[in-house]
Amino acid sequence: MRALLIGGTGTISMAISRLLIEQGWELYLLNRATRVNDFEGTNAKFITCDINNEDKAKELLKDMKFDVVADFIAFVPEQVERDYRLFNGKTKQYICISSASAYQKPLANYIINEGTPLSNPYWQYSRDKIACEEYLMKMYREEGFPVTIVRPSHTYDERSVPVGVHGTKGSWQVIKRILIGKPVLIHGDGTSLWTMTHNSDFAKGFVGLMGNAHAVGEAVQITSDETLTWNQIYQIIADALGVKLNPFYVSSAFLDACSTQDFRGSLIGDKANSVVFDNSKLKRLVPGFTATTRLDQGIRKSVKYVLEHPERQIEDLEFDKWCDKVVEALNNAVEQVNK
Structure with a gap:
């Protein structure tokens, strides 16, 4: 063929x-x-x-x-x-x-x-x-x-760690924030379902x-048949890194409103929605198909690869500063409301 x-x-x-x-x-x-x-x-x-x-x-x-x-x-x-x-x-x-x-x-x-x-x-x-x-x-x-x-x-694949909210240069800056204990932006309250x-x-x-x-x-x-919440996904990443996760929850609408990136599309039009995929049609067409790599297994491979390959560790300082600004702005808002 x-x-x-x-x-x-x-x-x-x-x-x-x-x-x-x-x-x-x-x-x-x-x-x-x-x-x-x-x-x-x-x-x-x-x-x-x-x-x-x-x-x-x-x-x-x-x-x-x-x-x-x-x-x-x-x-x-x-x-x-x-x-x-x-x-x-x-x-x-x-x-x-x-x-x-x-x-x-x-x-x-x-x-x-x-x-x-x-x-x-x-x-x-x-x-x-x-x-x-x-x-x-x-x-x-x-x-x-x-x-x-x-x-x-x-x-x-093994060359990058998949996350929900990241900058234009990939996911490494999010992984670095997890590693050093900085707040990690998670859209919504982390309970929506994803595959x-x-x-x-x-x-x-x-x-x-x-x-x-x-x-x-x-x-x-x-797709895989495994469905997880975003909280579970980020916890799997932190566990693979061997560190404690410091989640910071932000509404998708807020992230879109204060970002120059297309979070309207990638979040509101995609990742913010709960999805569960029915792969019955694929299994009829391809008898015996089964996705066999659990997310925790795949993430461990990705984390190992990225940590061992410095060329995959692409800094995104602009995104990092933006995350800090979002965290600061919402913490300040909480303080103002509680006065």
Whole structure:
């Protein structure tokens, strides 16, 4: 079986690439030759190209056909329209990576399956993913384009520790605050439900959909079945670090109102909502699928990796100062009210 991954070296797609190699797929990666060293000694082949350069991509791919093409870096409708032009008639299955954040916000039912309506007035990212899905399903219905939609939720790997509220440079500054005992911002009161999925588990579900005729024309979510509160998630991180957690609770609306970041989208339109995923459809399509990495196990691996790799410890002093200001402002407010 021959697969082309557009991207193929990110948090989600790296685990898929590794599993495809392990299973003996003929694997091609179309990207700007990032992380080539990670594939030394494998049969993976790189097609060096920026996919946004459609003319160059068309030239490089002109004599090639694939069993599966999966695009991990298509975010807006124009990009999936480009993929349709490039791969219509050249693949037996095209997989678009959408997002579980596209599901209805606010939710009418906290249990989510593929029949949950798609609607997110809070986040442009999610609305763009919805538009991508709509275009591709239109091409499936009208032109027979063999599309499969995959909706991941919060997927992580060993290279960073997943958290809820962080700055633009990743999660390290939050981990550092936990390590040194500073107050750590947790949205809401920490009791909303959330699901995090290790990329190795996501890869098992994804590869099971590849070349699967029953998945064509379908949308499928891939997540763990483990659901935890944000309080539990942050406590797992602190336990892995071997320190005491100092939580500081802030409403998502307040965080959005006083931040230059898009917390309206990433919190109000996503993480602030309680979600429980029903993966029955995935398990019907991929019999035997089970997510086997518990969050505490995955977090320990992530913490160990980040602490052992200084290049992953990216300081974000602006975010750190902002956290301190939020804490100070709310503590001052409490003092004023109690006078």
